Amino acid sequence: MNKPAYDTLNSRWQNLPHHHDWLEQEGRRLLSFYRAARHPEGGFGALDQNGTLPVGDAPQTMITARMTHCFALAAMRGEPGAAELAAHGVAGLLGPLRDDRYGGWCAGPPARVEDQGKQTYLHVFVALAAMTARQADVTGAARLLPEALEALERFWMESEGALRGDVGRDWASPEAYRGGNANMHAVELFVQLGDVLEAPLWRRRALAISRRLIHEHARANDYLVVEHFDEHWREWRDYHRDQPRHPFRPHGLTPGHACEWSRLLLHLEAAMTQAGEAAPDWLLEDAAGLFQAGLHYGWAVDGAPGLVYTLDWQRRPRVHERVHWAAAEACAAAAALLKRTGEPVYEQWYRRLWDYIDQYLIDRRRGSWWQELDRHNRPSGRIWQGKPDLYHAYQLTLLPRLPLAPGLARAVAEGHPLGAPC
Numbered sequence: 001m002n003k004p005a006y007d008t009l010n011s012r013w014q015n016l017p018h019h020h021d022w023l024e025q026e027g028r029r030l031l032s033f034y035r036a037a038r039h040p041e042g043g044f045g046a047l048d049q050n051g052t053l054p055v056g057d058a059p060q061t062m063i064t065a066r067m068t069h070c071f072a073l074a075a076m077r078g079e080p081g082a083a084e085l086a087a088h089g090v091a092g093l094l095g096p097l098r099d100d101r102y103g104g105w106c107a108g109p110p111a112r113v114e115d116q117g118k119q120t121y122l123h124v125f126v127a128l129a130a131m132t133a134r135q136a137d138v139t140g141a142a143r144l145l146p147e148a149l150e151a152l153e154r155f156w157m158e159s160e161g162a163l164r165g166d167v168g169r170d171w172a173s174p175e176a177y178r179g180g181n182a183n184m185h186a187v188e189l190f191v192q193l194g195d196v197l198e199a200p201l202w203r204r205r206a207l208a209i210s211r212r213l214i215h216e217h218a219r220a221n222d223y224l225v226v227e228h229f230d231e232h233w234r235e236w237r238d239y240h241r242d243q244p245r246h247p248f249r250p251h252g253l254t255p256g257h258a259c260e261w262s263r264l265l266l267h268l269e270a271a272m273t274q275a276g277e278a279a280p281d282w283l284l285e286d287a288a289g290l291f292q293a294g295l296h297y298g299w300a301v302d303g304a305p306g307l308v309y310t311l312d313w314q315r316r317p318r319v320h321e322r323v324h325w326a327a328a329e330a331c332a333a334a335a336a337l338l339k340r341t342g343e344p345v346y347e348q349w350y351r352r353l354w355d356y357i358d359q360y361l362i363d364r365r366r367g368s369w370w371q372e373l374d375r376h377n378r379p380s381g382r383i384w385q386g387k388p389d390l391y392h393a394y395q396l397t398l399l400p401r402l403p404l405a406p407g408l409a410r411a412v413a414e415g416h417p418l419g420a421p422c
Helices: 017-037 061-076 082-094 120-135 141-153 180-196 200-221 255-274 282-298 324-341 344-361 391-401 408-413
Strands: 317-319
Touching: 017 061, 017 391, 061 082, 061 120, 061 391, 061 408, 082 120, 082 141, 120 141, 120 180, 120 408, 180 200, 180 255, 180 408, 200 255, 200 282, 255 282, 255 324, 282 324, 282 344, 324 344, 324 391, 391 408
Parallel strands: none
Antiparallel strands: none
């Protein structure tokens, strides 16, 4: 029996009307589930596995930012009710979630959260929400965006070409840490800001971060992404050795981030090219290397399908759980590499990853996706509890059907046809 003709344009899933329809339906199903995350105190909260807000839980700034971003995208696509939900998120970020005393944002309402410090990672997502909401002309977004960018600017270190670590509530007491995760999502944000604000500054910053973290450090580590550094950008390999399941800063290497970085480098390359800027050749080379490394070292390395959460420094599985975002980002990266190169291996991975998501992650009885599975692909909750996150899954229903540039927010706003042949 002949193998599928993966190298034929008409056979690629991204070019098939049925696949477009499947992605559209899955996106709408996800949006419907997360409407329940609207919190009566403002913003959005974390849903449990059944899609219910636990009684007494406070709204969360991170979840509010991600929900606002997603509902703003949905509003631009014509989802009834999405604009009002995005406006509810913006109002929460401008109201009870904002730190009126010192500016910026804490993890939740300042009076209701124990850790009142200012997190770099969180401020990146507040800015992402503000940018997408402004692109969607959501009420309040025109005020939120400059405030979010002003706060984020306090983390930017021009001399380092990257974002610094977290600080205290009053913006003092900076930690002696530099993080790959926060800077990775800054690249995602900065590439889109360059498009939305028509400002090359943001692409230059995205390139500076990518050069340091990927072209210098990841390339020298078999394209596995080094996540933790001290304040002098020395690799901090012992960081969080006692917290291997930390949801944002786990010890060791994270194969899913190699795949996520792969996609982001391709968006940066496309954005620079579209703007008439000289994109370095290493962006494509490193994107391919990252994808290959993430799946080589992370996929099914313990005998079961799926990407393990982390590896130790000998490239052995450290935490075997499979988190949903890793599969989503690997799938989106496969789609991006297929658009960029046309190589059949990326079509094969795109299909394999969606098949995995369909079989193991999508919860058709309760709704949404399982956020985490154990090493046997059974629902788990050692890293993430409940189903708090719409962001990665919803973006995956859109990214395969859009060009690499402009970025997601502007592409949706401009009505780029979803599913143009890749």
